[in-house]
Amino acid sequence: MNTESSTPRRPPSVGMALLLYLGYLAIFFATWAVNGVDYPRIGESVQTTKLWYALPTLFGGAFLVVAISLLGWWRLVLFDGSRAGPRWAWILPIVIFGLIVYNLSRLDFGRISAELLFWSTLGAVGVGFGEEMITRGSMVVGLRTRYPEGRVWLFSTLLFSALHVPNVIFGLPLWQMPFQVLLTFIFGSGLYIVRRISGTLILPIILHGLWDSALFLGVATGSGASPIQFIVYPLAIVCLIAVLRKNRTPDGESTFPGALRRRRAT
Numbered sequence: 001m002n003t004e005s006s007t008p009r010r011p012p013s014v015g016m017a018l019l020l021y022l023g024y025l026a027i028f029f030a031t032w033a034v035n036g037v038d039y040p041r042i043g044e045s046v047q048t049t050k051l052w053y054a055l056p057t058l059f060g061g062a063f064l065v066v067a068i069s070l071l072g073w074w075r076l077v078l079f080d081g082s083r084a085g086p087r088w089a090w091i092l093p094i095v096i097f098g099l100i101v102y103n104l105s106r107l108d109f110g111r112i113s114a115e116l117l118f119w120s121t122l123g124a125v126g127v128g129f130g131e132e133m134i135t136r137g138s139m140v141v142g143l144r145t146r147y148p149e150g151r152v153w154l155f156s157t158l159l160f161s162a163l164h165v166p167n168v169i170f171g172l173p174l175w176q177m178p179f180q181v182l183l184t185f186i187f188g189s190g191l192y193i194v195r196r197i198s199g200t201l202i203l204p205i206i207l208h209g210l211w212d213s214a215l216f217l218g219v220a221t222g223s224g225a226s227p228i229q230f231i232v233y234p235l236a237i238v239c240l241i242a243v244l245r246k247n248r249t250p251d252g253e254s255t256f257p258g259a260l261r262r263r264r265a266t
Helices: 014-035 046-071 074-078 087-105 114-143 149-162 165-170 174-198 202-221 227-246 259-265
Strands: none
Touching: 014 046, 014 114, 046 074, 046 114, 046 202, 074 114, 087 174, 087 202, 087 227, 114 149, 114 174, 114 202, 149 174, 149 227, 165 174, 174 202, 174 227
């Protein structure tokens, strides 16, 4: 790879990553506010899928495309310098994909119109790209300039969970919020693992988008969520422990020249 073309225009930092995070949040929740989101009803119709699921994530994703292009962070965000973790941890993305297929197989496709499928697909692209690029992408890149990998996982995943806290403002029952935050933290940890073992953010983007869309299509068809999908959470915890113990300092954290030296100096 050409060194000059892969050098970021602006050095990664925690502060810049947080600015991207806040910018994404502002665009996403402003779109929700304008469109009058009622969170429990997302995905129940073409309109709710379009206005409350697809468009907010696509607008946020468009912001990230422009911002990351201007910063020159694409290589750092999408690729680590190496893979980490035991090979058996690949069971996690395999199980996630299997559960996606299972949830899709339970859908009554006779109740899914072409328009609903179209907007759900765009929503999958938007949520997978947007939420992964901002948390396990930009935040991981920024955090790696200052913190060891254990804290990179913790802080980036906490920020991923925090994305879901404002859902209570838009109709999520307050009593459900702690459970959603906990589950998103564990699932987000699982997606962090997928990045580490694959060495790329592309696989988490795909899995995240498909996972969410399968769930929202379940709302549209009335199939609901299956209890079997909860198997992913204890599995993610086991794999997380193994990955963090196996390789605490990936080569990927020093892909920006001088970042590791700066972190040690602090």
